[in-house]
Every structure is written in structure tokens, then in C-alpha cells.
Amino acid sequence: MGPGPINADPRVLRAMSAQLVGQYDPAMTGYMNETMELYRQVFKTRNRQTLLVDGTSRAGIEAAIVSLVSPGDRVLVPIFGRFGHLLREIAERAGAEVHVIEKEWGQVFTEAEIASALRSVQPKLLAVVHGDTSTTVAQPLEGLGELCAKHGVLFYTDVTASLGGNPFDTDALGLDAVTAGLQKCLGGPSGSAPATFSPRAVEVIDSRKSIEAGIASSADEVHATRIRSNYLDLAMIFDYWGEKRLNHHTEATSMLYGARECARLLVEEGVDAAVERHRVHGAAMLAGVQGLGLATFGDLSHKMNNVVAVVIPDGVNGDAVRGELLEDFGIEIGTSFGPLHGKVWRIGTMGYNARKDAVLTTLAALETVLRRQGAAVVPGGGVDAAYQAYASSVVDTSADEGSAA
Amino acid sequence: MGPGPINADPRVLRAMSAQLVGQYDPAMTGYMNETMELYRQVFKTRNRQTLLVDGTSRAGIEAAIVSLVSPGDRVLVPIFGRFGHLLREIAERAGAEVHVIEKEWGQVFTEAEIASALRSVQPKLLAVVHGDTSTTVAQPLEGLGELCAKHGVLFYTDVTASLGGNPFDTDALGLDAVTAGLQKCLGGPSGSAPATFSPRAVEVIDSRKSIEAGIASSADEVHATRIRSNYLDLAMIFDYWGEKRLNHHTEATSMLYGARECARLLVEEGVDAAVERHRVHGAAMLAGVQGLGLATFGDLSHKMNNVVAVVIPDGVNGDAVRGELLEDFGIEIGTSFGPLHGKVWRIGTMGYNARKDAVLTTLAALETVLRRQGAAVVPGGGVDAAYQAYASSVVDTSADEGSAA
CATH class of the missing domain: 3.40.640.10 (Type I PLP-dependent aspartate aminotransferase-like (Major domain))
Incomplete structure (x- = not known):
């Protein structure tokens, strides 16, 4: 992710x-x-x-x-x-x-x-x-x-x-x-x-x-x-x-x-449908990280659908969170470069990973890891907000094992 | 090939x-x-x-x-x-x-x-x-x-x-x-x-x-x-x-x-063993095309193990032979570039294709196609010469379905 x-x-x-x-x-x-x-x-x-x-x-x-x-x-x-x-x-x-x-x-x-x-x-x-x-x-x-x-x-x-x-x-x-x-x-x-x-x-x-x-x-x-x-x-x-x-x-x-x-x-999915899928899952991930009480980075009105930058809370070791997510949950999230290195995490929802199960699993795992690392989070707030975002979206977001469509 | x-x-x-x-x-x-x-x-x-x-x-x-x-x-x-x-x-x-x-x-x-x-x-x-x-x-x-x-x-x-x-x-x-x-x-x-x-x-x-x-x-x-x-x-x-x-x-x-x-x-096969395999199958292919009565191109004392250039006989349409080999036998051989374009075929015996079955099948198919295209070939001469070359080689050349080793 x-x-x-x-x-x-x-x-x-x-x-x-x-x-x-x-x-x-x-x-x-x-x-x-x-x-x-x-x-x-x-x-x-x-x-x-x-x-x-x-x-x-x-x-x-x-x-x-x-x-x-x-x-x-x-x-x-x-x-x-x-x-x-x-x-x-x-x-x-x-x-x-x-x-x-x-x-x-x-x-x-x-x-x-x-x-x-x-x-x-x-x-x-x-x-x-x-x-x-x-x-x-x-x-x-x-x-x-x-x-x-x-x-x-x-x-x-x-x-x-x-x-x-x-x-x-x-x-x-x-x-x-x-x-x-x-x-x-x-x-x-x-x-x-x-x-x-x-x-x-x-x-x-x-x-x-x-x-x-x-x-x-x-x-x-x-x-x-x-x-x-x-x-x-x-x-x-x-x-x-x-x-x-x-x-x-x-x-x-x-x-x-x-x-x-x-x-x-x-092309099978339809290019516009694929863009809409990215919009829906990207919006759910954004709502989810906000629901956890985390701040985002950058001008949200120009945010890409497929990635969100999350400000690493004060006192939290960003690399430790990334390491634990990878080690214990098999989920990778990114840091960034240059002026943002160590200041934000970047979480993607793109391609095969623009899926409801991937979004919800990531939010649940992130909440768990943040809590273990001593960060203040809204319990259940991430997954709940994502569910709400999905409920207000109009496309079918059921998880699909076969393809990302 | x-x-x-x-x-x-x-x-x-x-x-x-x-x-x-x-x-x-x-x-x-x-x-x-x-x-x-x-x-x-x-x-x-x-x-x-x-x-x-x-x-x-x-x-x-x-x-x-x-x-x-x-x-x-x-x-x-x-x-x-x-x-x-x-x-x-x-x-x-x-x-x-x-x-x-x-x-x-x-x-x-x-x-x-x-x-x-x-x-x-x-x-x-x-x-x-x-x-x-x-x-x-x-x-x-x-x-x-x-x-x-x-x-x-x-x-x-x-x-x-x-x-x-x-x-x-x-x-x-x-x-x-x-x-x-x-x-x-x-x-x-x-x-x-x-x-x-x-x-x-x-x-x-x-x-x-x-x-x-x-x-x-x-x-x-x-x-x-x-x-x-x-x-x-x-x-x-x-x-x-x-x-x-x-x-x-x-x-x-x-x-x-x-x-x-x-x-x-x-590395599993051994780099030297792989080179020797290419030498053996390359020698068999060379013997085979010579056994068919075809001339080769280039200084054979510096020929690579893995490819042989065969002079296209006078009166034979090189592209027609290549087309028929591909169409009817699923075997590709190459032409060459520049001064050699249309004058030689290049037949490879390399990597996964440096195998006895691949060499013998190619020689048998080439004989068939050349005969159909009206070229003079020594009947059975290609395969026979390749068998002889294998008999005089000392390594195990049995066909192996699993890997090229």
C-alpha cells in the first residue's frame, strides 16, 4: 500500500x-x-x-x-x-x-x-x-x-x-x-x-x-x-x-x-470506470486516516486519487511504524523524499490495491500499530470513516478476488 | 532456434x-x-x-x-x-x-x-x-x-x-x-x-x-x-x-x-558445464547442416558454440524456407543483416534450446522443408551426422524436460 x-x-x-x-x-x-x-x-x-x-x-x-x-x-x-x-x-x-x-x-x-x-x-x-x-x-x-x-x-x-x-x-x-x-x-x-x-x-x-x-x-x-x-x-x-x-x-x-x-x-474495466474506482477508494482511505485523527499533507483540492500523505504525529517514530506494519501485517507504506523525508507517510490505493478489502485492512492495521507505538488515535475511527465514505459513494465496491475491476 | x-x-x-x-x-x-x-x-x-x-x-x-x-x-x-x-x-x-x-x-x-x-x-x-x-x-x-x-x-x-x-x-x-x-x-x-x-x-x-x-x-x-x-x-x-x-x-x-x-x-549447472553443453550441441548442429550438404559461412575456427551461419543454396528462397519452418514446424531460424542479409540463415543452439531433441528436430524439419523447396540435400544426412557428433562427445546429452541442465 x-x-x-x-x-x-x-x-x-x-x-x-x-x-x-x-x-x-x-x-x-x-x-x-x-x-x-x-x-x-x-x-x-x-x-x-x-x-x-x-x-x-x-x-x-x-x-x-x-x-x-x-x-x-x-x-x-x-x-x-x-x-x-x-x-x-x-x-x-x-x-x-x-x-x-x-x-x-x-x-x-x-x-x-x-x-x-x-x-x-x-x-x-x-x-x-x-x-x-x-x-x-x-x-x-x-x-x-x-x-x-x-x-x-x-x-x-x-x-x-x-x-x-x-x-x-x-x-x-x-x-x-x-x-x-x-x-x-x-x-x-x-x-x-x-x-x-x-x-x-x-x-x-x-x-x-x-x-x-x-x-x-x-x-x-x-x-x-x-x-x-x-x-x-x-x-x-x-x-x-x-x-x-x-x-x-x-x-x-x-x-x-x-x-x-x-x-x-x-480497457476491459473502462478507463473512466478505473479512474472512478481510484477516486472512491482514495476517498475512503483519506476519510479513514482523517477518522483516525491524523493530519494530511498538501493541497487536498489537488490531491491525486491514488495516494495520500499523512503527517507523522509528533513523538511517533515513522520508520518504526512502517517496519511494524511490514513485519507484522505484511503491509508496506512509504515515507517521502527531500523536505518531506521522515515527516509524512505516503499510503497508496492504486492499481490492484485500489480495493475495499485493502483499504479497510490497512486502516485497521495502522490503528493497531499506532496504538502500540503510543500514538493517540480515535479507536475504530479509521475503519468507520472509510465505511461511511463507501456508503456515500455510488459505485460497487465489493471486494473482488479475480481482478481489481 | x-x-x-x-x-x-x-x-x-x-x-x-x-x-x-x-x-x-x-x-x-x-x-x-x-x-x-x-x-x-x-x-x-x-x-x-x-x-x-x-x-x-x-x-x-x-x-x-x-x-x-x-x-x-x-x-x-x-x-x-x-x-x-x-x-x-x-x-x-x-x-x-x-x-x-x-x-x-x-x-x-x-x-x-x-x-x-x-x-x-x-x-x-x-x-x-x-x-x-x-x-x-x-x-x-x-x-x-x-x-x-x-x-x-x-x-x-x-x-x-x-x-x-x-x-x-x-x-x-x-x-x-x-x-x-x-x-x-x-x-x-x-x-x-x-x-x-x-x-x-x-x-x-x-x-x-x-x-x-x-x-x-x-x-x-x-x-x-x-x-x-x-x-x-x-x-x-x-x-x-x-x-x-x-x-x-x-x-x-x-x-x-x-x-x-x-x-x-x-550456477546450478556450473558455468563451465553450460559452456560444454553449448559446445556439444553447437557441434552437433554444425555437423548436421554440413551432413545435409550445406555450406557454412565464416571462420569456423572462431565460430561461437551457440550459432551457425548456413549459406542459402543458389536458387533457394531463404525467406520461403524460414516461413515454412515457422508455419509448419513452429521452428524459427534467422536471416542476417547488412552484407549477409538474404545470403545466410543463422541457426542457434543456445540457452534452453541447447538440447539434443531441439537439434535433431530442427535438422529433420530443415531437411523436409529444403526438399519441398527443391533444394538438393543429402537424405538423412543431417540427423545422421548430428547423431555421430553426439556419439563422439563425452557428456550426457539426453533430452531433459525439466531444465536445460
């Missing part, structure tokens, strides 16, 4: 134990095309270039940035948590001139704040994290797509922590690049990064192939615009996934099976 | 369906330490920094090169097949000044040829493929380690295609960096890159962290020596796998389970 990675859905694990096929077997091409189509539904996009990057979610982020940004390009990164710092660092290493605006952890930017920075920096790329698990809040992205289009800015977001558990629509938001991972609301293991790219982004990326094609006019131009990575070169990855099926890496077939099953689960 | 990826060992696939644990769960740290120790045995090294890069074998190659090489550094790449070209390209994208020597496909370099180039180029890094599946031959690495040590050159090799199926000893060869993949002789799926680094390589890589630590004296120095990738920054990956367990990527847990099982299979 941490902020991710979390337990994988058993269906995903079973899918990953299927035997491999050769990477140019027609069956494999079929699996890849099916995976692309499934992720178009998950991302809510018509982008042809919707595919997997073979690596963790961080590989997806770096592939997007290193392929879109040439050395010297300006990049604007609004930072409101740990993963904004990661975007900044990756863009710097790609040779970009990075400009940042920063917000206190737990808060988000207004549209006007980002608009103002965008007008003053005039970047090639706006790179922003959607949901940042380090603070549990999600940056609203509405309005930024139009703004970017107006200023000729590419618009990228990392939805690793939010996709599948929070409202998100690639095309409606006007995004040019989106990358994700499996290990949060998608219910799979880390190791594959679903990603999607608009025709505008594809054009920028493919134009950098001119280097190889000998179109560049000078060695300096080659040096300036060639994509700095081979492994994360999206122009090559597009050709590998596309009709040409040009050899690049050897597809991580088992991870593809897993990623495909994650998307199948979401 | 292609040149890889190949069928995974069923034990590896079962291992990958195990439930996940949190990445800072003490159990996970235990799995990681165990995996490091197992791969020390597989690589035959005492290197502390023996770990997995989360991506395909290509990610391992790029991690090694981008972390060892700063822009402007000289790199020497002896090219004798497709993957030498890949090393060159990756080093170029890392900003290196790359020097190459080239050999006709199917041949290898003499030690004197590499030594001469090394003395004239005086590179920071010698990067050479060990076994190149595109041509089926392996470059002898003996003597190069001493030479590199004498000239202060870092010595890197890619053993993706050869490890576990051909004699290899990291420390005895004096290697500073070695990277691999699971999808060849290790019997697993693509998606995890085992790698090992000598103390000398670790020192070079860790020294580039001085940038973050503020030790660099100027912005230019930062630009010149900072590792260009975050995802493939081995200094950070060392700290993630090391005692500090500093957060970097989220470990691809299922791939780690798979990689660990691949190494367990090898």
Missing part, C-alpha cells in the same frame, strides 16, 4: 509467464500493434506513435526529453516536487538551457503562473510532471495546451504516477508527448514505459534523422542536432514499432506481455 | 510471475545482493560492481560507454560485424572521437592488428564485441587486457551473444567493463542487462560525480565531464545497488527475478 511500485495484478504476472516468440515473428508484430492500439485508449489519443520504451518510467522520460531537445534548446520546468527536479536534471544532461519555476511542496501552480513563465522564457519545450507522488498532488494541465500551441512550444508531461487513476486525456489537453510506467495505477511491474507522441512531436524527432541521412550541412550541425542516445532515440524506436519494423533493440517481450495485460485490464 | 531472442527456460518464466515487493523492502535488497553474487560467478569476476541495467542488452552497452567516455575522449572500436557498428555509433553519440579498424564479416582480428591500432590511436577506451551473432564468430580477447593495462586504456566488451555458451573469464581477461543480455545463452527474455565493472572503471565513473558534488571548477568542466544520461548513469546505478541504496530508477522487479533465475540455472 505504498506510493508505488505496488503489488501487480495477478493477471499481469500470469501474462508475463507466457513463452516468448521471435521479435520478427508475425505474431510478435501483431502483439505490438495490439499494444499500441490499447495504449491509445489508455492515453485517450489518436496518436499513431503510441508505444513502449524498454526501461522503467525514467527511461520513458529521458527518451522523450533527449529526443525532443537539442543541446542549447530552452526548456521550462515547473517544479512542485521531486520528479520536477528529475525532469530538470534530465533536460540539463541533454544539453538544454533549463529554466525552472518552483512551488512549495504540496502546492500546485496556477495556470497564470505557468503562462507568465512560458511567455518570458519562450522555451522549445514545457516539461511538467502531472501527478507527483513525492507530494501526492497533481498539477492541473488544462489550458496549457492552447498556450503552448499559441507560442509554438512543445508540451510534455510525465503521468507515471497518475495514469489510469486520475482523469487524463492526451488529445483534449493538447499534449505533444506523454510518458508513463506500469508500477502505479496500471497494476504492473516497473520496467516498461508506455508513451505517446503527437504528429508535431514526431515531426521534430524525425527531423533529427536528417543527420544520418546526410542532409545536415556541416559537422557542427551534426553535433548540434543528432539525438545523443541510441537506446532512447525515439526516431529509431518509431521505425522499430512502425510499418518498417527496422531493427533497433530486441524488444523486452515479457515486459510487453505485461504492459499489454495492464492496458487490457484498464 | 534463431540467433536470439530464443525460447526462455520455463523456470525463468515461472520466476517472473512471482509477486512484487517494494523496492526498499529488506527482501528486495536481499534479492539484489543475491543477484550481484550470482552474476559474479557467471562473469567469473570479483568485481563488487556487478549488477543489472534496467533495459535490453543495448541499454547495458550504452550505460557502459556513456558512463566511461566523456565528450572528446578517443575510443577504438574493432568492427567485424553488425554490433561493432553499434558500439561505434553509441560512442559517437556519447561525443567520443571514435577510431575504427574493420575486418571482413566472418573473420576476426589478430591480437597484433588490435595492438597496432591501440598503439597508434592511444584511446581512453577499447570497445570490442566478443561474439557477434551477425557473423557467428567471436573475437579472441586473450592478450588485450595486458596490452590495455600497459597503455592505460580501459577495456570493454559486449558478451550479450556469447556469455554462458562460450569460454569467458572477466578477471582473467583483464576486462574493465562487460555487459550482457538474457536472451541468448542465459535462457531468459530480453529486458535486463547484467554488467560488471572493475575497480578501475568504477573509479573513472565515480570521478564524474564530482560535478554534482560541486568539485568541478567551471561550467565548461561540468559540460565536458558530466555523464550525459541520467537513466544510464552508472555512478547513480552503483549507488542504487550499493550499500547506500540511493533512489534512482524503480527496479524492474520482474526482470530482476528473471535475471536471477537465469544466473541460478547457470
